Amino acid sequence: MEIPGILSIAIFLPLISAVIVAVFLNGKTARGFALGASIVELMITGYIFIAHKQYDMSEKLTTWFPESFPVQYFLAIDGISAPLILLTGLLGIVSIFASWNVSERTKEHFMWLLALQGAVVGVFTSMDFLLFFLFWELELIPMFFLISIWGTGRKEYSAMKFLIFTILGSAFMLIGILVIFAGTGTFDMMKISELMPNANLIMPIGILFLFMSIGFAVKLPVFPFHTWLPDAHTDAPTAASVMLAGVLLKMGGYGLLRVSAGMFPDQLEKYAWVLALFGVINIIYGAAITIRQTDLKRLIAYSSVSHMGFVLLGLSAVGGGITSLAMTGAALQMFTHGTITGLLFLTIGFIYERTHTRHIPDLGGLARRMPIFTVSLMVAGLASLGLPGTSGFVAEVTIFVGAFPAFKIATIIAAFGVVLTAGYILWMIQRSMFGPEKPQFEQIGDATSVQVIPIGILIISIIAVGIYPAFVSDVFADGIAQLLIMTGAN
Amino acid sequence: MNYIDLELIIPEISMALLAGLIIVFDLFSSNKRLLVPLCLIGLLVPLFFCIAAAQESAEAGFMGTMQVDDFSIFFKYIIILATALVILSSATYAKRFDNHQGEYYSLILLSATGMMLLASATELITIYIALELTALPTAALAAFIREKKSAESGMKFLILSAVSSAVLLYGMVLLYGFTGSTHLSDIGTAIATQLSGSAGITDHGVLLFSVILITAGFGFKISAVPFQMWAPDVYEGAPTPITAFLSVASKAVGFAIILRILYMVFENEALSSDWTSMMAVLSAISMSVGNLIAIKQNNIKRMLAYSTIAQAGYIMVGLAAMTSDTTLNTSGPVGILVYLAGYTFTNLAAFAVITAVSESSGDDSIDSFSGLIKKSPILAGIMTISMISLIGIPPTIGFMAKIYIFGAAVETNLTWLAFVGVINSVISAYYYLRVVKTMFLNSASEQSPIKPSVGPLSAAVISIVGTVAFGLYPRPIIELAREAISTIVG
Numbered sequence: 001m002e003i004p005g006i007l008s009i010a011i012f013l014p015l016i017s018a019v020i021v022a023v024f025l026n027g028k029t030a031r032g033f034a035l036g037a038s039i040v041e042l043m044i045t046g047y048i049f050i051a052h053k054q055y056d057m058s059e060k061l062t063t064w065f066p067e068s069f070p071v072q073y074f075l076a077i078d079g080i081s082a083p084l085i086l087l088t089g090l091l092g093i094v095s096i097f098a099s100w101n102v103s104e105r106t107k108e109h110f111m112w113l114l115a116l117q118g119a120v121v122g123v124f125t126s127m128d129f130l131l132f133f134l135f136w137e138l139e140l141i142p143m144f145f146l147i148s149i150w151g152t153g154r155k156e157y158s159a160m161k162f163l164i165f166t167i168l169g170s171a172f173m174l175i176g177i178l179v180i181f182a183g184t185g186t187f188d189m190m191k192i193s194e195l196m197p198n199a200n201l202i203m204p205i206g207i208l209f210l211f212m213s214i215g216f217a218v219k220l221p222v223f224p225f226h227t228w229l230p231d232a233h234t235d236a237p238t239a240a241s242v243m244l245a246g247v248l249l250k251m252g253g254y255g256l257l258r259v260s261a262g263m264f265p266d267q268l269e270k271y272a273w274v275l276a277l278f279g280v281i282n283i284i285y286g287a288a289i290t291i292r293q294t295d296l297k298r299l300i301a302y303s304s305v306s307h308m309g310f311v312l313l314g315l316s317a318v319g320g321g322i323t324s325l326a327m328t329g330a331a332l333q334m335f336t337h338g339t340i341t342g343l344l345f346l347t348i349g350f351i352y353e354r355t356h357t358r359h360i361p362d363l364g365g366l367a368r369r370m371p372i373f374t375v376s377l378m379v380a381g382l383a384s385l386g387l388p389g390t391s392g393f394v395a396e397v398t399i400f401v402g403a404f405p406a407f408k409i410a411t412i413i414a415a416f417g418v419v420l421t422a423g424y425i426l427w428m429i430q431r432s433m434f435g436p437e438k439p440q441f442e443q444i445g446d447a448t449s450v451q452v453i454p455i456g457i458l459i460i461s462i463i464a465v466g467i468y469p470a471f472v473s474d475v476f477a478d479g480i481a482q483l484l485i486m487t488g489a490n
Numbered sequence: 491m492n493y494i495d496l497e498l499i500i501p502e503i504s505m506a507l508l509a510g511l512i513i514v515f516d517l518f519s520s521n522k523r524l525l526v527p528l529c530l531i532g533l534l535v536p537l538f539f540c541i542a543a544a545q546e547s548a549e550a551g552f553m554g555t556m557q558v559d560d561f562s563i564f565f566k567y568i569i570i571l572a573t574a575l576v577i578l579s580s581a582t583y584a585k586r587f588d589n590h591q592g593e594y595y596s597l598i599l600l601s602a603t604g605m606m607l608l609a610s611a612t613e614l615i616t617i618y619i620a621l622e623l624t625a626l627p628t629a630a631l632a633a634f635i636r637e638k639k640s641a642e643s644g645m646k647f648l649i650l651s652a653v654s655s656a657v658l659l660y661g662m663v664l665l666y667g668f669t670g671s672t673h674l675s676d677i678g679t680a681i682a683t684q685l686s687g688s689a690g691i692t693d694h695g696v697l698l699f700s701v702i703l704i705t706a707g708f709g710f711k712i713s714a715v716p717f718q719m720w721a722p723d724v725y726e727g728a729p730t731p732i733t734a735f736l737s738v739a740s741k742a743v744g745f746a747i748i749l750r751i752l753y754m755v756f757e758n759e760a761l762s763s764d765w766t767s768m769m770a771v772l773s774a775i776s777m778s779v780g781n782l783i784a785i786k787q788n789n790i791k792r793m794l795a796y797s798t799i800a801q802a803g804y805i806m807v808g809l810a811a812m813t814s815d816t817t818l819n820t821s822g823p824v825g826i827l828v829y830l831a832g833y834t835f836t837n838l839a840a841f842a843v844i845t846a847v848s849e850s851s852g853d854d855s856i857d858s859f860s861g862l863i864k865k866s867p868i869l870a871g872i873m874t875i876s877m878i879s880l881i882g883i884p885p886t887i888g889f890m891a892k893i894y895i896f897g898a899a900v901e902t903n904l905t906w907l908a909f910v911g912v913i914n915s916v917i918s919a920y921y922y923l924r925v926v927k928t929m930f931l932n933s934a935s936e937q938s939p940i941k942p943s944v945g946p947l948s949a950a951v952i953s954i955v956g957t958v959a960f961g962l963y964p965r966p967i968i969e970l971a972r973e974a975i976s977t978i979v980g
Contacts, residue, residue: 135884171915171916172912178897
């Protein structure tokens with residue numbers, strides 16, 4: 001069955017729902033409506049994921065701008081973006097459930113969540129560079145409000161830091177986009193890949209590659225641009241943390257894959273060692289800092305820095321012969337990290353709702369009081385450290401196998417990151433959930449039935465991808481193969 | 491002179507007549523409430539004549555001193571729109587002027603008449619006279635409130651405007667002495683022949699000096715650094731709608747006449763390479779100075795005064811991007827027009843909200859916006875979109891205009907300037923978002939809801955609809971701007 005305009009629907013359903021929530025609804029009706037919208041959105045993204053191979057879903061509207069400035073409304077989907085859209089749909093619904101108990105300014109909260117979701121889907125489906133940039137920037141404002149209104153701690157500072165870092169990165173990206181346009185005369189991302197080798201660029205291509213990559217590196221984030229992340233994650237409300245770690249960081253990885261690898265294959269090969277180097281720094285430095293954290297959310301935030309290092313390492317292996325395997329691993333790592341860290345932030349958010357503290361030494365002995373949360377935290381934690389049978393294992397192994405021929409030493413060092421991960425995850429769970437029970441937590445209860453739903457969704461997807469990774473990885477592999485053919489790298 | 495030429499300035503004549511009519515009506519009628527509707531209906535007449543003139547081909551008249559073409563009509567649209575919105579947002583504000591309301595409105599209309607003449611003037615003396623007609627009513631308007639600050643504002647504007655006129659006049663005199671004509675087209679031809687022959691370096695120097703003087707004269711109008719000193723004080727002291735008028739219409743016309751002079755007189759290759767670099771430097775300085783000083787302002791009108799200096803800097807990027815190598819490039823000037831149109835909508839929305847808020851709070855500090863989201867969600871929403879547009883974040887016309895103008899800079903090898911521009915946008919995000927933060931996060935000292943009066947509210951709504959609609963579909967403005975520019979580029 002072909003549905004015309006399905007990609008536009010996927011983008012505009014959440015955006016228009018956000019407007020409806022803002023204008024017409026209030027309180028609990030807003031919440032119900034947002035849930036309904038996100039369920040439909042999940043179905044749409046699921047449909048796109050399954051059906052994108054069967055027919056050409058791309059949509060193109062060339063009359064948006066005059067020919068002299070040929071920005072197009074051009075949406076398309078391939079193996080790289082399809083799983084990420086599905087991930088957005090999944091975490092979208094999870095984030096609605098995560099904010100089920102938000103009582104302060106309820107309507108606004110759901111409005112921004114929906115707007116955020118629409119913008120992110122826009123980023124993953126845009127095939128016009130300027131449209132891509134438009135959605136990239138559009139996502140900032142909802143996240144800014146989510147952190148600064150419903151956050152905790154130094155929320156205003158963190159929200160501003162998040163915003164300034166991101167637009168500083170996108171400032172570089174914008175210059176890059178404009179230079180590419182001046183050189184190729186088009187914003188069409190597919191055409192750019194073909195035209196780049198013969199483009200008449202006004203700046204050295206190495207610098208252009210750097211400019212584009214900085215924009216994505218801030219988002220991923222890559223050391224030393226990562227400092228916004230712990231603040232933003234720690235102070236964000238649960239739903240925003242889930243979306244931030246689960247989907248927004250993936251925009252950086254997606255950009256690196258689609259733009260840095262897809263348009264600059266030669267440059268990527270030339271500077272692969274830089275990527276590998278920063279990948280290893282991210283992995284080890286991130287993990288080392290994580291161990292020292294005493295705030296649950298900050299701990300998970302730093303672990304994201306470490307895990308995103310694997311994505312970088314996977315992307316760097318382009319020059320080593322087996323090009324597509326490590327890249328597929330990197331893409332898979334993005335997907336699995338989305339579900340795993342989403343679950344971690346979700347569970348921690350729920351626990352915090354009850355204990356009112358995230359300080360690990362203050363917690364302890366919660367396992368008996370909250371068995372569901374404990375199980376959920378353990379599943380997510382074990383997946384995060386790469387236990388076989390979970391999705392985390394598949395992604396990391398694929399990256400190691402793919403990257404080893406290209407960067408032997410870097411891969412070996414990176415493998416130690418897994419050990420560190422095991423250390424901080426297990427230690428964290430042990431200190432916060434087990435041990436002697438504390439009197440102040442005697443009254444608190446376990447997950448409510450509403451809270452079990454998002455936990456269930458995420459646990460199922462983690463285990464499912466762990467047992468049958470081909471469900472996602474084949475799609476990624478397919479998309480990456482196409483990307484490499486297009487750039488002529490293979 | 492042929493009296494048929496009169497039809498060329500019918501829009502101006504009808505505007506001046508409207509001003510007279512308002513005064514007379516004010517004399518004989520005690521019902522001041524009818525003034526605003528009368529002005530708005532009256533403005534339809536010049537608008538109608540402008541639309542009618544747009545259907546015909548460009549025509550010169552009054553012995554070549556005036557030229558009505560798509561370029562001048564574009565600016566007349568902006569002027570009429572700005573005048574109408576300013577009058578609309580003055581509806582309740584002007585009540586404090588009691589018996590002088592008639593003068594207030596007719597002075598606005600007279601100033602607008604001068605601006606419209608300026609937009610089609612093509613001869614130095616006409617330009618000068620139109621400029622004075624624009625400036626004198628504005629000085630009176632700036633001093634319209636009977637208090638110290640407003641008087642200071644009017645006085646400052648009058649004196650500095652006179653000084654800048656003197657500088658401008660001196661530049662014009664040099665030009666006349668060098669070429670023996672006051673008509674822009676004749677001057678252009680004379681310069682071309684003189685420079686193409688025995689291009690004496692001294693002649694070149696004289697011409698360059700006159701460019702500098704003329705730029706200094708108009709630099710005052712567009713409040714570009716280093717001619718910006720007047721702006722903050724005048725903006726702070728003047729009645730808020732007049733500040734809006736100054737920041738939008740007066741600036742647009744300043745750019746109109748600069749574009750015309752630069753294109754008709756100084757487009758010569760030997761000169762343009764010099765003045766484009768001058769514009770590039772002035773532009774970079776304007777944005778940086780404006781944005782950096784705006785950060786510490788606590789009065790919203792003062793903050794927007796510095797913001798307008800920075801915005802002038804962004805627009806001047808288009809002036810600097812007028813030539814690439816040897817051929818004239820049109821995307822820079824088109825970008826200027828698009829930006830000015832966008833800025834008109836955006837800034838008028840902001841000032842309409844400020845007018846509405848200050849009516850209830852009584853002062854113009856940024857703190858008076860505290861908790862506006864609770865007191866009046868619609869005003870807070872409009873102000874937020876307006877601030878987002880000023881930063882250049884989608885889905886607003888500010889984003890599109892910035893992309894277009896920075897794109898022109900990159901096309902003409904001014905990547906460094908585009909870079910300064912985007913970095914400045916990042917800096918500006920900080921203080922624009924401070925206003926947003928104040929509205930959404932700070933709690934107000936008193937919680938009574940604000941009920942904005944019809945005038946400012948409708949002005950704000952109209953402007954913000956323009957901001958968003960053209961942000962989503964900028965093509966009409968771009969097409970109009972392209973036609974306008976094509977009439978002045980040979």
